[in-house]
Amino acid sequence: MLTEKQIRAFKPRENDYIVSDGRSTRGEGVLILKVRPNGTKEYYFQRHVAGKKKLTKVGVWPTLSLVEARESCREQRTKVIAGGTFNDLLDAYVSKLTGENAASTDDVQWSFKRYVTEPFPNLAILPACAIGPGEIRDIITRMIERGITTYCNRVRSRLHAAFQMGLEQEFNPRNYHQDGLKFGLQNNPVASIPVQDDWERPGDRTLTVEELATLWQLLPEKLSLTTAVLIQFLIASGGQRPEQLLAVERQQYYKDHLLIRNKKGRDGERAAHAVPYNKLMRQSLHTMSEISSTSVYPFEGKNEGKSLHANSLSRAVTKLYGRHAEKFEEPFTLRDLRRTCKTLMGVAGISKELRDRIQGHAFSDVSSKHYDRYDYFKEKKSGLARWSTWLEKNAIKRP
Template identity: 70%
Template sequence: MLTEKQIQALKPKDKDYVISDGRTSRGEGVLLIKVRPNGTKEFYFQRHIAGKKKLSKIGVWPAMKLTDARDKSREEKEVKLSPGTFQELLDGYVSKLETEGAASAGDVKWSFKHYVSDAFPALVKRPVSVIGPAEIRNIIARMIGNGVTTYCNRVRSQLHAAFQMGLEQEYNPRNYLETKVRFGLISNPVASVPVQADWEQPGDRALSPEELAYLWQVLPEQLSLVTSELIKFLIASGGQRPEQLLATERRQFLKDHLIIRNKKGRSAEGERSLHVVPYNKLMRQSLKAMDEINSTSTFPFEGKVTGSSLHTNSLSRAVTKLYGRHADKFNGPFTLRDIRRTCKTLMGVAKISKELKDRIQGHAFGDVSSKHYDRYDYFGEKQRGLQSWATWLQKNVITAELK
């Protein structure tokens, strides 16, 4: 066992060297002091994980006394580490979403890479069992420091779901026997990090017909062709969910309709429900424009990466920047999410009933009759409704005179 005098007497050498505080039981780990060539003396806790030595820095002597280092070492011994890293947990959750065909898989993958892996490269290499609330707080705090508001709550939610998956994998007896990666989680550290509630107020912004007309008519001059046609398609289709539309492959765009796998709910049989959206003439025009760019791409609205769809975050930023360049033409700020609400509101102005608006936008009907007995597809009704919507847009938006 080391003493304070022995530590004080340790002399620097040409290279780093370590001295152990004494032997411990196999597998428990050991307290070390590392002496640097410049004379700095650092406390480390060493344990073996999957046959490899892993060092965790505890503190620097003499700012940290030997007794404090031993106390900290005992705390470290109580943490039963598994080899699964933070990055493996994030990758595992993304793979789960992709396997399930979740529309959010692309967004979650981008978020984890942009806000976690790229921002904290050393952190994601650590065993996930040592990731605590402080580390999650630091991830969200950096986002807030960079001016990210509402989306920091989205990332918090995504991280919470990833850790929850790790917990379920750890404690579900069937999964535990099948999985090769062990995370050693005993709690969800994200639960202690509060949601920024003041950034989660329900939205009520809907563009007026005049604002929508300006947005539609300014699009080709201000954004890329793909982004412009995508926004037009979202409007013409009655405000479909962007993340679901962008996750829909070209093979699901058929002759007179497209099929969206509605990830917002499951059918009575447990399957993801299918949302059928008939085309109107404006939707066809946008799809024709995309075919002229590339008629064989996996996704009609392809992004910069070949074989990948335009990303929802890119689309959202484009809409926000567009408003910023033309703020004087609108009655206030608006975002991508407000376009869906705008379509819902103005379809009412176009005399489309609330029930039909809900069906066009793919809302789930929660009454017993709709959930368990009504298997009618309402294709004709939605088709006529979207045709009426296109006629209204043509008159009040597309050919409207801008002031």
């Protein structure tokens, strides 16, 4: 191996000559020093591509020390060995979620395409190991400049998880030789990017009865029919989680109820959550059936066979408020509608326990977790019928 003393002692000759820094594993490439006739000493990373030598200039000695040249060469070698691109890493993470049947799979895939690969195509084709904190910062900055707040943290978290998966694949001794695609990661570049904590504070906004009535009346005229009917259905159903509801295919809408499968449940939370229909829910489903009675999802988006996306729904609610801010006391979001339903169902005389069951909340006490297998279908049906009657009187038919 070369030393600084040796490099200093090398004398120029009539022609260029090369000195290697030592042997390396076949195919990984090696650091070499080229001495020019004028005395200039240059570092190169040399490797063989398709049987031919390829040189990549690393720097000039002594501006770049031998230690720094070796480090640069190591990074270059990692990129050569690890063929996995940034896009490959994101695809691998989505495949992992798909294999785990994760409820967030579609949303994760959509967010990577929307905020990473489409706006940054040049980053997507780079080796994953070439992505650093600066590139991740640029991705999140672009989102913030577009006025996106809380969802920035979601994308950051998903990128962190993708790189962490790549690291575990690289350094897990049990499956290192089993995985074909390598990424050559040495660290997680997302770890240096801070979470925007001020956008994670729990909300407390609930719409008043008057505001809910105003919203209900605005929906059919100010939004697309599918979006408007979906929001009415969410309200009529007592504030179900939009992401879970939109994942329910038509075959899970039965004669008297729909079945929401909670793929990401916590201890004490049911794997399946039955939501009985009330009068308003049936009206919404009838409207959607008139549009299409055979689509995979009752609330189908622009793409055939695909449900309307929860993020599109969220943006629609935010834009609706923005266009009619004078009609409401303060801003509200899609997430606030679930809280509003929970609160106003209490005003309608529905007990907290029943409201929790209608919204599919977890019951973590020992009795609920391990012994109580009663489905409470009859009670939920009665509660939702009462909620429907209250909505008609106080919101829908309100002058």
